[in-house]
Amino acid sequence: MSQLFPPQEQAFDTGVLDGKNLVLAIPTSSGKTLVSEVCMLKAILDGKGKAVYLVPLKSLAREKYNEFAKYEALGISTAMSVGDYDSPGTKLSDADILVLTTERADSLVCHDPEWIHSIAVLIADEIHLVNDTSRGPTLEMVLAKLARMIPTIQIVALSATIANGEEIAGWLKAELVKSTWRPIPLSEGILLDGRIRFSDGSTRAIRRSKGDELIDLVCDTLDEKGQVLTFVSSRRSAVSVAGKIAPFVRPYLSREASQELSRISDRIGGGPHAPEASKILGRLLKAGIAFHHAGLASQERTIVEESFKQNLLKVIVATPTLAAGINLPARRVIVRDYRRFDEERGNQPIPVLEYKQMAGRAGRPKYDEYGESVLVARTDDEYDFLMDHYVSADPEEIRSKLASESAIRFHLLTAIAGKTVSNRTEIDQLIEGTFFSFQYSSHEIDEHVSSALAFLEEGGLIGSDEADHLYATPLGEKAAKLYIDPVTAILFRNVLPTIAEATPIGILHLICSTPDEPLVRVTQSEQEDYDVFVAAHEDELLVSPPDEWEDYDSYSKFLSQVKTARMLDDWISERTERDITEDYDVGMGDIYRHVEAADWLAYSASEIARVVGAWRLLPSLQSLRARVRDGVLPELLELVSLRGIGRVRGRMLYNHGLKTLSDLSRASLDQIARVPAIGPTIAESIKQQLGLEVGESNKELPLTKEGQETTDSAQTLLEDFGDKEN
Ligand SMILES: Nc1ncnc2c1ncn2[C@@H]1O[C@H](COP(=O)(O)OP(=O)(O)OP(=O)(O)O)[C@@H](O)[C@H]1O
Ligand SMILES: [Mg+2]
Structure with missing residues (x-):
């Protein structure tokens, strides 16, 4: 990097280095x-305090964390935290730069640790997500909370796709830098009848030789040694389109690349019980292509992204999960699908904002001299539509999504518990600082605020004294610190003290009945199965079913809760990953997401059981949590407490007679190493962890054991739960 880019210069001309707030609305x-x-x-070296870098996704957090590691040489340390909500992040207090997901930052605010007041600068990356129904409210609330807690805080907000930058800047009292300058030219075009027509009037003929225009479009870039990223709308399409293109990509691989890919693909889908999707991914990788979607385990996602960055993989076919912020070497981005299925509204055109983010993955400075994005039209009319509605269009304006009863409820509880506010006047001031109030009027959510406060008070989460001071009750405080929905806390409080004993399926179903556990849908054809399952387990359920005839919607949601609980029960009963992914039509990434949420909720339930005095349940809640975490039967809990031992290796050891830690202590190194899926390195690590001498070796346990067991859940979970703070 020799020179600043012009919009970067513009940014520095605003006084941002003197502490002024800035909205940087410049291209991808x-x-x-x-x-x-x-x-x-600047803020850190001037001794003003810490910096927080906020990102929407864990994957982006990792990319930024790795990028900032270089400042270690200047004595500036970076830490990352993306989970572990119930902790004040004491270890974070030593770091200069904190990379946090929005939710983690919000949970820290609620813990109100001393060090939080030493934040001097807050970077809000991908600020357009204020527009997002699910994440937006937290993003604007955390900015409003921090601005209230730390009046001197400097806020720098970043986005390539905000049409109403003036409004965002007005809200944040910031300078605005807007520009259309891009370091690497990006041509946006549309393919029609074998020719791409770009918005600047130029065209490019695509040789039709493969009998499929998408494949022709891909090969056209491969012919010129470029890499291709193709966006499709569903996971299923991602897999099938990648399979269709694969045979045409292989000829473009050098011998070295083929060998390297073959080595890498051994790390995916290896074991006999690996999910089918992982096996397909492994085979595709060898051909130089991969699919990428949220169903992949995070380890698989990382492998795909890294191999693409190293130019080993030539093509990725992805769902839009790959779109925001990430730096990839794609010369050409193909947006094959511009419609997406929406449960309520059917097939819908995607927002322009999303299209622009996808297109913006092409032509990144580190990798390419130019970039292209291509939409695909079948008719002249469709071409005109795509040109008007996407290529030549501006992204939609960002609109606050805070006016949601459940969001307000949640955030008022965390604000009261974190002592950000302590009476109605202060709540109104806090709301006054949100983008919602700037854009509309705080009066428009007055009613939501009042009913949220009433809800929290009736639910026993907050109270007020004679002076109308609001405070969180012990239950409210616990809920806020656990960062769970008030509805979850109320459900746990109501149910836990009433039961003497519970079975795993009972507790899992309770967990799945909260708004904090994502659900697996029940299809029409499965409904009957689940009716039968419910009948068989009715006695165990701690939350009774709603009446099917009176409230069908609630009943079908209830069935989804049951299905999710059953999937988790299969997980803790050591059913194989292959079986679970097939039976429930989910990916490993989904299983880990459900597991991560259930793990947290089991922990939350035990914490709330303490608050409400339901002591009897603590042992079963704690054991269940441990089982959920590792996906094991109780007999393996001792073994999986070892680092590097998950459900697969644990089961192997157990079945080979090494059932406890003392069995392992007594066994020889060789004996342990001979157990399938263990090998010498893991065996040594086991001995070391048990505090036993293992000769001269002092090897670190590898994160994955290549070639043998790549779907070891404990390891993937380590990645997924990866919190540098722990
Ligand atoms: N002045 C510069 N000279 C050369 N390269 C630069 C310069 N500034 C940034 N880069 C490089 O440009 C690339 C893209 O930068 P960055 O990730 O910050 O993009 P961005 O603006 O955040 O885009 P997006 O909106 O897609 O997130 C990075 O690889 C970065 O190292
Ligand atoms: Mg960025």
């Missing part, structure tokens, strides 16, 4: 991160 890949890095370094 124009170097927004660098501007924010300079602001962070």
Whole structure:
């Protein structure tokens, strides 16, 4: 990097280095991160305090964390935290730069640790997500809370896709830098009848030789040694389209690349019980292509992204999960699907904002000299539509999504518990600081605020004294610190003290009845199965079923809760990953997401059981949590407490007679190493963890044991739960 890009210069001309707030609304890949890095370094080196870098996704958190590691040389340390909500992040207090997901930052605010007041600068990356129904409210609330707690805080907000930057800047009292300058030219075009027509009037003929225009479009870039990222609308399409293109990609691989890919693909889908999807992914990788969607385990996702960055993989076919913020070497982005299925509204055109984010993955400075994005039209009319509605269109304006009863409820509880506010006037001031109030009027959510407060008070989560001071009750405080929905806390409080004993399926169903556990849908054809399952387990359920005839919607939601609980029960009964992914039509990434939420909720239930004095349940809640975490039967709990031992290796050891830690202590190194899926390195690590001498070796346990067991859940979970703070 020799020179600043012009919009970066513009940014520094605003006084941002003197502490002014800034909204940087400049194109994808124009170097927004660098501007924010300079602001962070300046504040830190001037001794003003810490910097927080907020991101929407864990994957982006990792990318940024790795990027900022280089400042270690300047004595500036970076930490990352993306989970572990119930902790004040004491270890974070030593770091200069904190990379946090929005939710983690919000949970920290609620813990109100001393060090939080030493934040000098806050970077809000991908600020357009204020527009997102599910994540937006938390993003604007955390900014409003921090601005209230730390009046001197400097806020720098970044996005390539905000049409109403003036409004965002008005809200944040910030300078605004807007630009259309991009370091690497990006041509946006549409393919029609074998020719791409770009918005600047130029065209490019695509040789039709493969009998499929998408494949022709891919090969056209491969012919020129470029890499291709194709976006499709569903996971199923991602897998099938990648399979269709694969045979045409292989000829473009060098011998070295083929060998390397073959080595890498051995790390995926290896074991006999690996999910089918992992096996397909492994085979595709060898051909130089991969699919990428949220159903992949995070380890698989990382392998795909890294191999693409190293130019080993030539093509990725992805769902839009790959779109935001990530730096990838795609010369050409193909947006094959511009419609997406929506349960309520059917097939819908995607927002322009999303299209622009996808297109913006092409032509990134580190990797390419130019970039292209291509939509695909079948008719002249469709071409006109795509040109008007996407290529030549501006992204939609960002609109606050805070006016939601459940969001307000949640955030008022955390704000009261975290002592950000302590009476109605202060709540009104806090709301006054949100984007919602700036854009509409705080009066429009007055009613939501009042009914949320009434709800929290009736639910026993908050109370008020004679002076109308609001405070969180012990239950409310616990719920806020656990960062769970008030509805979840109320359900646990109501149910836990009433039961003497519970079976795993009973507790799992209770967990799945909260708004915090994502659900697996029940299809029409499965409904009967689940009716039968419910009848068989009715006595065990701690939450009774709603009446099917009176309230069908609630009943079908109830069935989804039951199905999710059953899937988790299969997980803790050691059914194989292959079986679970097939039976429930989910990916490993989904299983881990459900497991992660259930793990947290089992922990939350035990914490709330303490608050409400339901002591008898503690042992079963704690054992269930441990089982959920590792996906094991109780007999393996001792073995999986070892690092590197998950459900697969644990089961192997157990079945070979090594059932406890003392069995392992007594066994020889060789004996342990001979157990399938263990090998010498893991055996040594086991001995070391048991505090026993293992000769001269002092090897670190590898994160995955290549070639042997790549779907070891404990390891993947380590990745998924990866919280540098722990
Ligand atoms: N002045 C510069 N000279 C050369 N390369 C630069 C410069 N500034 C940034 N870069 C590089 O440009 C690339 C893209 O930068 P960055 O990730 O910050 O983009 P962005 O603006 O955040 O885009 P997006 O909106 O897609 O997130 C990075 O690889 C970065 O190292
Ligand atoms: Mg970025």
